[in-house]
Amino acid sequence: MFEFLRSYIIYLALLSGIVGVLSLPKLPGNKAKFLVLLIWFSIITEIVGYYFTQWTGLLNFYVYNFYMFASFSAYILLLRALLTKYKDRIAAVLFLILFIISYFLNSLYFKEDMNRSFTYSFAIGVLLVLILSCLYLIEIFNSEKILNFKKSVFFWYVLGILVFHVPFTPFMLAINWFLIKQDESIFSLVLFILNFLAHSCFIIGFLWSEKKYNY
Template identity: 90%
Template sequence: MFEFLRSYIIYLALLSGIVGLFSLPKLPGNKAKFLVLLIWFSIVTEIVGYYFTQWTGLLNFYVYNFYMFASFSAYILLLRALLNKINHRVCAAIFLVLFIVSFFLNLLFFKEDLNRSFTYSFAIGVLLVLILSCLYLIEIFNSEKILNFKKSVFFWYIFGILVFHVPFTPFMLAINWFLIKQDESIFSLVLFILNFLAHSCFIIGFIWSEKKYNY
């Protein structure tokens, strides 16, 4: 019933990507502009993923596993750049190494069948990003930034990726661990709702943020 919703996800990404482009004047540094780049990277991934099977005859797990690796690495690097305390930044660097190692272990473990989603690496990536996001929020709440944190595009972007990934992870693990049959209609509905919430956060961040808080 809801299978068609999955094809509309790209329009949500396009909307937030276009809003991001129009918001570039108040995204002064490379860190802020990097957020727009990440959104457009997801758009390209959705397009390539949609046509990948048609072009190559292979399932598109290759595309989405690569996207998962690249995006989580980017999230960790972004959070490292946003963290101020040295020990938190060191922790982020260690987490990046852990995630990369987990991905390649996943790759080696399932080398006989690469045509599958790397669920374990995804879950590890979400956990690491969640921990770093908590450290980021703790730093904000213990500084003067608490007064204007809602005017920072970074807060809304981090909130957006958490809104998507944290609820989606148990859903994916339930399918993988408990061998629940994946209903494409429910899967598409969940994916659309979480993407809608995430891109809404991105758009709010681009519109509501102020240039002086986006450094």
């Protein structure tokens, strides 16, 4: 019933990507512009993932597993750049190493059958990003930034990441661990709703943020 919604996710990403490009004048540094790059990377991934099977005859798990590796690595590096406390930045580096190790262990575990999602690496990546995001939010709320946190594009981007990944993780694990039959209609509906919420956060961040808070 809702299977068609999955094909509309690309339009949500395109909308936030276009708004991001139009907002570039108030995204002064490379760190802020990196957010727009990440959105367009997701757009390219969706396009390649859609046509991958048609082009290669292989299932598109290869595309999305690579995207998961690249995106979570990028999220961790972004959060490291946003964190100001030395111990938190060191923790981010250690988390990145842990995630990379988990990804390659997951690859070895599934080396006989690569046509599946790297669920364990995804769950570990979400947990690590969640911890770093909490450290970032704690830093904001314990500093003068609390007065203007809504005017920072980084706050809204981190919120968008959490809004998508935190609810989606137990959904994925339930399918994987408890062998629940994946209903494509429900799966597409969940994906669309979470993408809608995430890209809404990105768009709000681009529109509401102010240049002086985006460094």
